[in-house]
Structures are given as C-alpha cells and as structure tokens.
Amino acid sequence: MYYVYILLMSNKKFYIGYTSNLKRRITEHRSGGNKTTKKFLPVKLIFYECYLNKDDATRREGYFKTSKGKTALRIMLTKTLENN
Numbered sequence: 001m002y003y004v005y006i007l008l009m010s011n012k013k014f015y016i017g018y019t020s021n022l023k024r025r026i027t028e029h030r031s032g033g034n035k036t037t038k039k040f041l042p043v044k045l046i047f048y049e050c051y052l053n054k055d056d057a058t059r060r061e062g063y064f065k066t067s068k069g070k071t072a073l074r075i076m077l078t079k080t081l082e083n084n
Contacts, residue, residue: 002057006047009040018061
C-alpha cells in the first residue's frame, strides 16, 4: 500500500507527502527527522488516503501540491482546520 498524507505544521501550513509506511514516516516527522517539518514542530496528521499503486499515490500527491489541490483540501477539511 502507498499512502498520501497531509500534516498540519505549527505554522498552519500543509506538508504533503507519500510513503509506503505511514506509521514510520509520521514518527520520523514528529521526531524532527525531516528537514522541512523539523522547523515547524509539532506536526499533526490531519488526512491520509491509501492506494494500491505507487503511480496513483504520486499523482494524487502532486495534485494536492497544486493551488487547486490545496483549495480542495481546505474545503474537505474545513472543520478540522477550524479546530486547529
């Protein structure tokens, strides 16, 4: 399985990534093992999707990194973002 995941960083911005091992990857982020998110700890996992195919996951990750994709995320996660 491949996972596309969205973290909410302490600066209220999204970190968007994909991985084949979600639990390990989130642990890396939370422990400061990622250069990008290390400066914005704590991070919170607010969304993920899983895919059988790596290409599908990377395509979805790419979409979420676009302006249109980020807008879609903000609409999908309206209540989650209000509470954080």
